[in-house]
Amino acid sequence: MQASQTHLHPPDVSFDGGDLDCGNGLLLLIRKHIDPLPRGGLLEIRSSEISVDEDLPAWCRLTGNELLSWTKQDRQRSFLVAKGKFSERVSVPAAASVSGASATALANALVSVVIPMHLPVPSAAPAIAPLSVMGIGSWPRPRWMLQAMHDHMEGRLEDAAFQATADDAVRLSVAAQLRAGVDVVTDGEQRRDSYASFVGGILDNCQLIPLTDLLPLVDDPEEFARELRALDVPASEVRHPAVFGPLGRSKPLAVHEMDFVKTLTTKPVKVALPGPYLLTRTMWMECISDRAYPNREALATDVVRVLREELASLLAAGVALVQFDEPVLSEVVFSGSVSKRSFMCGALSEKNETPAELGFARELINAVVAGFPRERLAVHMCRGNWTPDEGAALSGDYTPLIQTLSGLKVGSLLLELCTPRAGEMEILRAIPDDVRIGVGICNQKHAHIENLDEVLSKGEHAIQLFGKERVLFTPDCGFATFADNPLASEKIAEQKLSIIAAASHMLRQRHGLSG
Secondary structure, three states: OOOEOOOOOOOOEEEEOOOOOHHHHHHHHHHHHHOOOOOOOEEEEEEOOOOHHHHHHHHHHHHOOEEEEEEEEOOEEEEEEEOOOHHHOOOOOOOOOOOOOOOOHHHHHOOOOOOOOOOOOOOOOOOOOOOOEEOOOOOOOOHHHHHHHHHHHOOOOOHHHHHHHHHHHHHHHHHHHHHHOOOEEOOOOOOOOEOOHHHHHOOEEEEEEEHHHHHHHOOOHHHHHHHHHHOOOOOOOOEEEEEEEEEEOOOOOOHHHHHHHOOOOOOOEEEEEEOHHHHHHHHOOHHHHOOOOOOHHHHHHHHHHHHHHHHHHHHHOOOOEEEEEOOHHHHHHHOOOOOOOOOHHHOOOOOOOHHHHHHHHHHHHHHHHOOOOHHHEEEEEOOOOOOOOHHHOOOOOOHHHHHHHHOOOOOEEEEOOOOHHHOOHHHHHHOOOOOEEEEEOOOOOOOOOOOHHHHHHHHHHHHHHHOHHHEEEEOOOOOOOEOOOOOOOHHHHHHHHHHHHHHHHHHHHHOOOOO
8 A cells, every 4th residue: 555645534533653563662652542443443543653554454454454554655555544434433422532642651551569478367168078079270151241341352341331241241150160069169150251361451561452463573574473273262252461560469250250250259369460480481472571581581480470479368258278270381391392382272482391381380380489388270271172172282191291290389279171182181190199180081172062971071080090089170271261162151161060970979979979
């Protein structure tokens, strides 16, 4: 597109990006201003950075927004972008004001980080009995909850209204789990856009941006977009946390989730959090993150700190089990070349050699949990949960991960074990005897409901391998890891949990356990 003398249409909102380029913060400012606009709304982006001439049109193509025109006068450029297509424009309030954002907007937006002097101490919580049944975390969201989530993220729904809507969705999720007969309840992660990236909308100096915003920052965006489509990744719907300043936790990540669930049940409650290695891999994008941190190790230090603050608050609130999700551990050992990129639940950054990465992950997890009651701590890992296509997920048994898993200072490991991609359960006999094994005995990727005898057989096999006191029962992973891309309906999810609960009840009777 050639430069024009003037824009044919007046913008609804304008901002000045100064000399920021698309890999150095401009995309964050674009997202901040375009998200609240209705479809067809017009955003003017002013810039003095020459690379934007090429990068902004590429961003528009990849994100489905329309570049209507651009002008150039000396070093100053002005781009007029329609959110979505200009043909979708209905009406935009005439009073929409022009933003005074400048190249210093990111610096001005930084929140001062407050580090607590002391962390709260854990309070009592109900014990989790042997052979207890629980979901991994996520539960399919109703359509009205998904709409509320998008409206909230894009600035069209106030927080109070969003939380009230989410409360209703949590009520449905918890009721379904209780009907199924679970022993440990989660809130179904109803308030989260995904199991991990949601923290980007809560932590200080972090922002959630669509995955498509990051595509212009890779070496070959068109090829990478094709790779994501081949992996069945909904890049336009998945949001990614982008760090633009020192991380802080002025608001809880999940304590409010726990507080509400406690009003709905007296059963033990589990809360899942993204693990520190996952968050570091997800958040560290050199083109953005190095404005705030010199390297990913420095970022990891703050990731550990904010997770420790959250963990302490959750345990003080009476959470029975805090689960750290670390699926990217399987990407480290099963994805092949160190230079190969893999979506793997959002971790797009490259990695070092496998032994170094596994050691780094183990150190980060142990740093988060140090000093907290081990019996109330768990780690979950799987091999990918963004598509029902078993062939798109990673495959490999636990042999290369045994040393890492054995070195984690947590009381439970909740592991994908039903799918043949996970290998033989016998390999896990090398895990220390003081660690519980949460055995995945149904496959959340499959629409069919497992046969009770099949589930019983898997459960009995686990008891024979590990002993009845060490075994817990779960699905292989969550039913809706990504809100917009659930792997099961609410009905199927409830039926699968019901089969697990029925099998657990029979096994408890068989092995002389109460309940």
